[in-house]
Amino acid sequence: MNSSAYLNFNNSIRESTYEPPDEVIKVSDTPRFGHSSEIVDILGSRNELKDYVTGLIFGAAIIFAFFLIWIIATFVFKYLGKERVGFLSGAPFNATPTRRKDFPSEQARPQIEDWDEELEKEYYRMQFKSRINPSWKNKPTIIRIAFLLCGLVYVILSILLVTKGVANLFQTVHVFQRSLERVDLIANSTQVLLNNLRPVAASSQNIYDGLSSQVSGSNFCPNDPSLSFSTQAQEVQSQAQDAVDQLGQFNEILDASLLNDLEAVLARYYDFANPFNKTLSTVDVNNWQIIVAIVPVNVVAVLMMAGTLLAIFTIDFPFYGAFLNYVLCPLMFIICTVCWLTAGLMAMGAGLNGDFCLPGGRVGESSPDETILNMMEASGNGPTDEEFDMYTVAKYYVKQCQVGANPFGFIEAVIPRLVSGQEVLGGLDGMFNNTAQISLLSFYCGRDYAQLQTVLSEFVDLVGYLLEAAVRVLELVSCTTIVPLYVNTVYDGMCTYSPIAVYWVFESALVMAFMSSIMLTLRSAYKKTHLVYPAPPEENDSHPEEFARDGEAYTFEQDDEEEDEDVREWNSRR
Numbered sequence: 001m002n003s004s005a006y007l008n009f010n011n012s013i014r015e016s017t018y019e020p021p022d023e024v025i026k027v028s029d030t031p032r033f034g035h036s037s038e039i040v041d042i043l044g045s046r047n048e049l050k051d052y053v054t055g056l057i058f059g060a061a062i063i064f065a066f067f068l069i070w071i072i073a074t075f076v077f078k079y080l081g082k083e084r085v086g087f088l089s090g091a092p093f094n095a096t097p098t099r100r101k102d103f104p105s106e107q108a109r110p111q112i113e114d115w116d117e118e119l120e121k122e123y124y125r126m127q128f129k130s131r132i133n134p135s136w137k138n139k140p141t142i143i144r145i146a147f148l149l150c151g152l153v154y155v156i157l158s159i160l161l162v163t164k165g166v167a168n169l170f171q172t173v174h175v176f177q178r179s180l181e182r183v184d185l186i187a188n189s190t191q192v193l194l195n196n197l198r199p200v201a202a203s204s205q206n207i208y209d210g211l212s213s214q215v216s217g218s219n220f221c222p223n224d225p226s227l228s229f230s231t232q233a234q235e236v237q238s239q240a241q242d243a244v245d246q247l248g249q250f251n252e253i254l255d256a257s258l259l260n261d262l263e264a265v266l267a268r269y270y271d272f273a274n275p276f277n278k279t280l281s282t283v284d285v286n287n288w289q290i291i292v293a294i295v296p297v298n299v300v301a302v303l304m305m306a307g308t309l310l311a312i313f314t315i316d317f318p319f320y321g322a323f324l325n326y327v328l329c330p331l332m333f334i335i336c337t338v339c340w341l342t343a344g345l346m347a348m349g350a351g352l353n354g355d356f357c358l359p360g361g362r363v364g365e366s367s368p369d370e371t372i373l374n375m376m377e378a379s380g381n382g383p384t385d386e387e388f389d390m391y392t393v394a395k396y397y398v399k400q401c402q403v404g405a406n407p408f409g410f411i412e413a414v415i416p417r418l419v420s421g422q423e424v425l426g427g428l429d430g431m432f433n434n435t436a437q438i439s440l441l442s443f444y445c446g447r448d449y450a451q452l453q454t455v456l457s458e459f460v461d462l463v464g465y466l467l468e469a470a471v472r473v474l475e476l477v478s479c480t481t482i483v484p485l486y487v488n489t490v491y492d493g494m495c496t497y498s499p500i501a502v503y504w505v506f507e508s509a510l511v512m513a514f515m516s517s518i519m520l521t522l523r524s525a526y527k528k529t530h531l532v533y534p535a536p537p538e539e540n541d542s543h544p545e546e547f548a549r550d551g552e553a554y555t556f557e558q559d560d561e562e563e564d565e566d567v568r569e570w571n572s573r574r
Contacts, residue, residue: 015400016487018367020358021496023503027354030347033058039355039371043378056351060344063510067340070517077521087524093140094532140529144308146518147525151305154515158297161508168501175493180273182485186476187266187273193469194263200465207458208244214452215240221445233441239428240452243421243459300331304519307526316528324526332516339513346506353502357495368490369398397486401479408477411470418467425460432456 020028030037035055041048082091136145218225220237227233307324310316359366359374376382376391383391393407406412432438432453442449475481519525 015402016491018369018491018495021500024354024357024495024499027350027499027503028358030059030351030354032056037355037360039352039359040374040378043375056348059347059351063340063344063347067513074521087143088521090523092524092527093529095140095529097531141312143522144312144525147308147522148305150515150518151301154301154512154519155298157508157511157515159294161505161512162294165501165505165508168497168504172493172497172501175488175497179485179489179493183273186481187270189472189476190262191266193472194266197469200462203458204462207455207462210455211240211459212244214455215244221441221447223446224444232437233444236428236431236441239424243425243428297335300328300335301516301519304328304332304526311526311528314529321528329520329523332520336513336516336520339509339516343506343510343513346502346509350499350502350506353499357499368495372398372490397479397482400483408474411473415467415470418463418470422460422463422467425456425463429456429460
């Protein structure tokens, strides 16, 4: 059999170059205020770790500081009250109503019996319009427009957070899920091979002992150990002895310590991968679910904007006002807090992601390949003098099979020997199955070769299984299998989808945090303007606030038609 049939492994693969997206370049330029930006320092000394973490959390600390300052300022303004800080305290705007031109003058006051103070106030109130026509130049309207603009920006950024941030985040998860499935398939296939090789390894030693005793010295031909009667018999013994020598070499491949080492590597992988598999298996989000995630974030802002529009046009629904104050406003505060916290955490995540994918921020000069190899060295898994070490294997695949020799070349080198051994054993097995020839050999040597035939058949099966196992292992560890897996996981998942997701979540959450903070600070915008009626002319000097009652506003819900009816009623009393 031609060995090239088993050696046709296409390990040549086109090298993929990592091209960082703009988001990676931006986050890799995050200022560290004099501290380290080398992610390898995480595995370094305690001082190196402290220096790196300090630089990483500096940006988050600034964001949290802004949030804390805003919280303090909001409570201080609330405490100072409307008299000192005006609308910043959250109190409604005040406005003086316009005097009606068609109302009778004071001299025409109707003469009504039982005229009392309440009737006086009602009469005085009827002189003014209870609805204010919106003016686009006064301060309340300007602030309400600013509130609406902040709400609009908030809604737009919340959509970007989901479509650009969360969508890419789940894309990252899907890449990791597919990669782990492929790696699990490779690991499980390797585990099956090891499980099958263990009984083979045990039986190979028995086959070796039985075959070597059968073909050595006088055991092969007791009557004529020199086999002087036939050169063909000498050739049979020679081939049988070669088969014994090759089986001895195959026993080295099936050494128990090598199998134990491979099982230990698989055990470490399962310990590492099982928690990730369990976590990632719970994530199953479809596009429509991502879109639905926008709704609860936006509903609060949209309803508050609706309340502001009602306030601009002086439309009042008492229940809706209470709903704004006691439900929507607290919900917006919770959302605002979550946005600030998310922005701070994502600032650290973005820096970490950028340091991993583009160490040093050197575009075109660095890549995640460099980070992975440096982290292996820093963790004590660097190159060793051993013939087969994990660093050599990792470097070979990280460099996409372009640097160094194949660390599994020893398996590839075994295949020609297995093929050659299979051919030799096939010929030898054919000789022993030749009834006439074996009968003649048994007659001259004085022994039965049935047992040797049985052992030889077992040996043929063993070599065939070893050849299939070697081919399967090379398929599992070939560059065409591992390199695409590495590129998809690291280049696409960790260093394309992930940084884009983190960047957009950070940027969107930060802007949403600022916009929601401004909306909460300007919460007076969605509250109905209070009408404060001026005191009657005769009381301006002595009791200027009799009708205002220390700033408390008299508000009325009558529309213009009701006011006209009230005026006609007063005129009828004259």
